[in-house]
Amino acid sequence: MSDPHHVPARPRRSDATRAAILAAARERFAVDGYERATVRSVAAQAGIDPSMVMRYFGSKEGLFAAAVDVDLHIPEPGEIPRERLGEALVQHFLDLWEQDTVLVTLLRVGVTHRAGAERMREVFRRQLVPAAERFGRDPADAPRRAMLVASQVLGMALLRYVLRFGPAAEMPREDVVAWLAPTVERYITAPDARGVGDAP
Amino acid sequence: MSDPHHVPARPRRSDATRAAILAAARERFAVDGYERATVRSVAAQAGIDPSMVMRYFGSKEGLFAAAVDVDLHIPEPGEIPRERLGEALVQHFLDLWEQDTVLVTLLRVGVTHRAGAERMREVFRRQLVPAAERFGRDPADAPRRAMLVASQVLGMALLRYVLRFGPAAEMPREDVVAWLAPTVERYITAPDARGVGDAP
DNA sequence: ATTGTAGGCCAACATCTGTTGACGTCGCGG
DNA sequence: CCGCGACGTCAACAGATGTTGGCCTACAAT
Incomplete structure (x- = not known):
């Protein structure tokens, strides 16, 4: 394009x-x-x-x-109500995995092949980290937060779309969103690992 | 053995x-x-x-x-102080991934090969789900909760031990534990997706 | 109409793969 | 001491794989 x-x-x-x-x-x-x-x-x-x-x-x-040409197309902070940040992001990632096989490809190949792994790192570095910089307060923390979000989203995608584990594949989409949203939101917004975002 | x-x-x-x-x-x-x-x-x-x-x-x-002969050796509920359930479990999983290459093998092969995927499902069904039954209240919920925990743990293991992403591989172990523990604990003990365990 | 060129196919190459069977050799029980 | 079975090697197989070069065809510009 x-x-x-x-x-x-x-x-x-x-x-x-x-x-x-x-x-x-x-x-x-x-x-x-x-x-x-x-x-x-x-x-x-x-x-x-x-x-x-x-x-x-x-x-x-x-x-x-x-x-393999991936564009995560992550929304801007302005497009999302701050209350529903985790929910919106999880919805977005599920859309990405379902509308296309390219992410399945990337994960499958990334696990076994150097070129695939390098491509994954690139997507992470060029798309996820910058997005985390736009969402979080401290840009120095962005790689860590992006990585945490990626760990949860990739793990779920692995079980649901690649391995097709029964419980992961059958869980209704809305339940996946409901369970992962607070996790993702905490990874992005919590001031530190212990906090949940509303502590003093 | x-x-x-x-x-x-x-x-x-x-x-x-x-x-x-x-x-x-x-x-x-x-x-x-x-x-x-x-x-x-x-x-x-x-x-x-x-x-x-x-x-x-x-x-x-x-x-x-x-x-590939995996024994997750998940501790019994009695061996863990209820307060530190998430922490103890995450520590245990990190130990498993670090002491041995067998889990790396299982994940690498599981993603590309039928036999590997089947073996992963077997480990999940025979070891993780029963463990979740012992920890949770409602046994009918065990597969879902085990799957959620697996999604987070596998995702982190993927980034940290298989792909060796910079931010994931370099993060101090204690920080990984601190970030993942609340997530894992919530997946196991929260009454539903919305609750965090202490709501009215 | 002619011609150059890009699109396409065919056949072959060297190599690597899992797998097999024949052939030695060592050690132990009789 | 003998023989038999377990241990191990060698050589080869049939098939698949990435990759290459030659050849034919049809289109587009002259």
């Missing part, structure tokens, strides 16, 4: 194919993880020859890098 | 080799995940021939099953 690396560049005749490859890659990576998602399986699902994947994306790693 | 499947069975001459293979397998699986941990790399690290792995464990899956 707004990648500064590509000059606008008039549409190539192969854009449809590229898109098909990327869509297939996202699904294969999400379902199979990095190692078991083969270039051949991606190509087959996209209905083209494996060598096209190499031509357009250079290598399997290049394909992964191109396929 | 107390596996009811094996008859005591007099020590075989190959026990040292078996143990070496298992130790090597645990490390390879922990570091590389299931797919990239090859039978050959395990054998090389154990200093023996790849075919020995097959002879003793049947297949790569058999090796994995034999290598």
Whole structure:
């Protein structure tokens, strides 16, 4: 959408194919993880020859890098009533995980592959930490708070969307929000680990 | 230690080799995940021939099953002062993750491989849920509460021990305990999602 | 109409994978 | 002392994988 690396560049005749490859890659990576998602399986699902994947994306790693493009799109503090901060954030994260397979892909690959782990760190550093800076009072604390929020949200996503544990997958969405919201809110706003936000 | 499947069975001459293979397998699986941990790399690290792995464990899956043997060893309610329940549990889980690579292995493999995911579900069902039954009031709620605790603990372990995110890996252990303890305690003891345990 | 070029496929490569079977060798019970 | 079974190695298999280069086709500019 707004990648500064590509000059606008008039549409190539192969854009449809590229898109098909990327869509297939996202699904294969999400379902199979990095190692078991083969270039051949991606190509087959996209209905083209494996060598096209190499031509357009250079290598399997290049394909992964191109396929996983995450924008957490975290709302601004102004858009959320301060009372419902935790609730709104948890809702937002659940939306992200459900509307798309890209986060499942990122987590699956991040756990086993260097490139995936690096990409996760990047998303964390460039999107979550800045967001935490906007929400919290002390910017120096932002990485810690962002990390705490990520730990809870990623843990739930792991059980619910990746591993599909019974109790996690079946719990109604509103219950998930109700349970996690106070946790997330405390991680962002509590003055310290002990406080709950309304102590003297 | 107390596996009811094996008859005591007099020590075989190959026990040292078996143990070496298992130790090597645990490390390879922990570091590389299931797919990239090859039978050959395990054998090389154990200093023996790849075919020995097959002879003793049947297949790569058999090796994995034999290598990953988790006992969470969750304390009994009586052993913990009720005030410090969250703290004691978080301490215990951090111990588990740090003393051994087996949980790292389980998480790494669980995310990409069916057998690993199934093993995780088994640990959850046979160890975490029963523990939650012992700690909580309403046994019917145990799976939900165990799942919530697991989500927070696994999320933190993911960032701290598997991905080794800076802020998660560097945070002093006592701070991790301080932040997570209230969360875990609430998941176990709060009467419902909204309550914090001391509301009217 | 011709031609250059980008899009696409086919076949092959070198390598690595899990797995198997044949072949030695050591140690212990008879 | 002998023989048999457990222990271990070697070599090879069949299949899959990432990747490469050659070749054909069809479009677009001249």
